[in-house]
Amino acid sequence: MARVIFTSELERLTGESEVTVAAEAYRDLLVELCARFPKLRQDALRKQALAIDGIVIQEPLLETFDADSELIFFAKIAGG
Amino acid sequence: MNDSVKTDFKYVGTRPVRPDGPDKVTGRAKYGADLNLPGMLHAHYVRSPYAHAVIKSIDFSEALKLPGVIATMTGEDLPEPGDKLMQGAEIEMKLSDMAPVVMARGRAMFHGHPVAAVAATSASLAAEAAALVRVEYEVLPHVIDMHAALEDDAPLLHADLITTGLDPAPTVPSNLSVDLALEMGDVDLGFADADVVVERTYSVPMCHQGYIEPHAAIASADETGRVEIWCCTQGPFMVRNFTSQLTGIEPGKIKVTASEIGGGFGGKTTVYIEPVAAVLALKSGRPVKVVLSREEVFRATGPVSCSETRVRIGAKKDGTLTAIDIDIVMDSGCYSSSSIMPATMFGAACYRCENQRSRGREVLTNKPRVWAYRAPGAPQSIMAVECAVNELAEELGIDPVDFRLHNAVEEGDIPVFGLPFQAIGYKKALQAAKEHPHYQAPLGPGQGRGLASAFWINSGQQSSATINIALDGAINVLTGNPDIGGSRASMALLAAEVFGVPVETVHPTVADTDSVGYCDGTGGSRTTLATGGAVIQAAEKLVLELRHRAAAIWGVDLDEVEWVDGKAVARTTGDLENLMDAGAAVQLENREMSLVELAETSGATGGPLSAVASLHAHNSAPAFAINICDAAVDRETGKVDITRFTCIQDAGKAVHPAYVEGQMQGGAVQGIGWALNEEYLYDENGVLENPGFLDYRMPVASDLPMIDTVIIEEPNPLHPYGIRGVGEVPICPPMPAVATAVNRAAGTALYDLPLSPPKLLAAIDRAVE
Structure with missing residues (x-):
């Protein structure tokens, strides 16, 4: 099962620093996390990028990942 | 390294003459203001004379009596923006927070805020007509200082602004737009474990990106409503998207051509004048040109957040960091858009330290909404952390490069923002700094030396x-x-x-x-x-x-x-x-x-x-930079001379090394200016007092030594050619390098930038006393 590591900002809403998930795709991941942690909101998560095994995906809508993947929600940074 | 990353090049890495x-x-190069079209009109803005006021009415009747005045515009000519989210500089912004920046809607939020525009057959006529527009205001209390804006009795900028980032969310509005925190480990335990702790507060002023070319655009519309825009911008597709969202013109009906650009530095990653030119072109049926003056650029575009950062850092006697605690407050001007997120995330990204806490707060004031400037947000927090690290190393009697090498992040380390580092060249860059002739050279009499390092994530x-x-x-x-x-x-x-x-x-x-x-x-x-x-x-x-x-x-x-x-x-x-x-x-x-x-x-x-x-x-990779600065201080005048300056940067593969060096030198010069002289000065009425290059002191060539550069090419393992990106991180280390050098030269502990002569003289006097 993929491992989701929450930054401290999200940990305040989940109460846990990391969890494993059955989801294997981004959309399923949002549904699963928001069902488990009511304070998490899909629209808030969608504003973040998702790092899959260290690769930051700014728009992960169609992304899938492996059962041993490490997932981190990450602020979108555009730069200047 | 990934075998798929190319390392053997024939052309990449050479220095051909630039095609432009x-x-x-x-x-011959055509910049934003260089295009003229037949039948073209010129637009001129009417701007608020107040820092905060209700716009009760706008009367164009006298202006329209002038022959040659063809079209007018107010915020009402833009559609109701709603709360749709758009990608801002670093934070997704509500369209309702972007539209009023282009043209005020009901309220003027800062002195110089555009409240109307007129288009006429000549620039002088448009200016004359704009002066005849009668705007009735109801003046409101304003707040300029970000600390004052946080007081309970401060004038409220937005009655519906509820702070984001807090759980539970506040129930009453305030000027605190964002309050976020990141934490790892146990910071209190880390400080209890420290042998030495340094704590200090650092201030960085509001400044401007300072691009040489003012904003300029020309828009024309055909009989089908299709609009063409020529403008100086960092992103023609961004102009198309933003102009469409703000004006209601379908994106497929907008064509944008970017002119040559005389600097942007992040400041031209948004729109100010393009939607105005488009609306006036549609209303008049003629091409409309908008060119801002330097004063307008200073008063109503950019600027860059000022900040105050409290940093507390602890270390063992051997130099091992035990805890880092950062608390930064940034001024976003009149709408939320600042770079508080990266400021909070990246201040201590160079350091491996198990116990870290970083809090960031964004405050709204009656100043122009801030915007990006190279690595947005990072210079302000890195300024604080790097100065504190220098002080800590000095207190421990450890060479500042050795201190950083001892605590430097490397592949696999996890920073406070949670994303593990892949292959990075930070340690190589530090080693290069240590071995550089500049770092080995003795200082001249009365000189001081500062060193600082920095991280930026790249995109x-x-x-x-x-x-x-x-x-x-x-x-x-x-x-x-x-x-x-x-x-x-x-x-x-x-x-x-x-x-x-x-x-x-x-x-x-x-x-x-x-x-x-x-x-x-x-x-x-x-x-x-x-x-x-x-x-x-x-x-x-x-x-x-x-x-x-x-x-x-x-x-x-x-x-x-x-x-x-x-x-x-x-x-x-x-x-x-x-x-x-x-x-x-x-x-x-x-x-x-x-x-x-x-x-x-x-x-x-x-x-x-x-x-x-x-x-x-999806293959971006971060960059690291190190600056070494030597400075001399005239103890009678407070004038600072930068006598030697060296930039070292982990750039990944340098495709055109001369341009990489140019980015490093440019960022260094901008950072030196921000450290020594550049600042927005407001009077008690919220009026910017120095909206021109005579009073807003940017460095010029004669102020500076040749900036030496060293490129470290640690390939990006995710890119086929090992490219990382180079344009932003160079502005991150200059401020702490300069501040440390100046304070060591002057024998002061002045960390309220800029280190301008009057402030430095006063600090020298205090140190003598």
Whole structure:
């Protein structure tokens, strides 16, 4: 099962620093996390990028990942 | 390193003359204000004389009496924006927070805020007409200082603003727009474990990006409502998107052409004047030109957040960091948009430390809404952390480079923002700093030396490229990224590398939004990485097509044809019997076709040679930079002379090293200016007192020594050519390097930037006392 590591900002809403998930795709991941942690909101998560095994995906809508993947929600940074 | 990363280059890494150079030095290059169209009108703004006021009415009747005044505009000419979210500088912004920046809606939020515009047949007439527009205001209390804005009795900028980032969310509105915190480990335990703790507060002033070219745009509309915009921007597609969202014009009816650009530095990654030009063009039926004055640029574009940062850092006697605690407050001006997120995330990113806490708060004031400036937000927090690290190293008697080497992050380390580092060159850069002649050189009398390091994450985003090969083999590369820092030269080098042809045969062009696929803006240190990646992909597609064509001509399989140094070469040598035959030798010589030969025959082999590539780059990688600064202080006048300055940067593969060095030097100069002189000065009425280069003191060439540069090329393991991106991190380390050098030279502990002569003199006097 993929491992989701929450930054401290999200940990305040989940109460846990990391969890494993059955989801294997981004959309399923949002549904699963928001069902488990009511304070998490899909629209808030969608504003973040998702790092899959260290690769930051700014728009992960169609992304899938492996059962041993490490997932981190990450602020979108555009730069200047 | 990933084996798929190319390390052997023929053209990438060389220093050809820039393709845009001749046009720029001969004056042929066309910038934003250089285009004029038949029947063109000129627009002029009416701006608020108050820092905060209700706009009760706007009366154009006197202005419209002037012959030649054709059209007018107010915020009511823009559609109700609603709460749709759009990507801002670093935070997604509500459209309702962006529309009023272009033109006030009901309230003026800062002095100089545009409240109306008129278009007339000449610039002077438009100015005269604007002066005749009667605006009735109800003046409201204003707040300029961000600390005052946090007081309970401060004037409230937005009655519906509820702080985000807090759980539970506040129930009453305030001027605190964002309050976020990141934490790892146990900070209190870390400080209890420390032998030495340094705690100090650091202030960085509001400044401007200071691009030399003021904003300029010209818009025209045809009878179908299709709008064409010519403007100086970092992102023509951004202009199309934002203008569409703000005006209601369908994006497919907007074509944007980027002019040459005289600097942006992040400040031109948004729109100010383009929607105004478009609306006035539609209303008047004539082309409308908008050119801001320098004063307008200072008063109502940019600027960059001021900040106050409290830093507390603890370490063991051997220099091992035990805890880092950062608390930064940033001023966002009148709408939320600041870079508080990266400021909070990246202040201590250079350091491996188990126990970290970083809090960031964004405050709204009656000043222009701030916008991006190179690595947005990072310079302010890095200034604080790096100065504190220098102080800590000094207190422990450890060389500042050795201190950093002892605590430097490396591959696998997890920073407070949670994303593990991949291969990075920070330690190599530190080692290069330690070994640099500058760092080894003794200081002159009365001089001080400062060193600082910095991190910036860099960006990827979306890019496209089109490559067309002409019949003579010339390679035309089209991208949608305005060339701010040499991207055309980089695109040409990357294409030359793939095709194996001299870079002079490649012609890079910045195309309009109708002519090339979508590109996010030139910014985020992304263009060479992402748009360059699209160029590589398009070129590789064409090389494959050229091999197909050669294989078809020769009647051999594709895998028998290689592409070598700009030529298709048949891999097969034929059978031994043919080789022994005298006629076969001739046949073998023919099994090599140049790009020119293939281009000449393209009509008979399948048609034009053209390829397109579009991508969403997920392969960005961070950059690290180190600065060494020597400074001398005149103790009678407080004037600072930077006597020597060296930049070292982990740049990944440097595609055009001279441009990389230029980015490093440019960032250093801007950081030096921010440290020593640049600041926004407001009076008690909220009026900017120094909206011009006479009073807003930017460094000029005579203020500076030659900036020395060292490029460290630690390849990005995720990019086929190892490219990282270079444009932003150079502005992060100069402020702490300069502040440390100046304080050591002067014997002061002044960390309230800028270190301008009056403040420095006062600090010297205090130190003497």
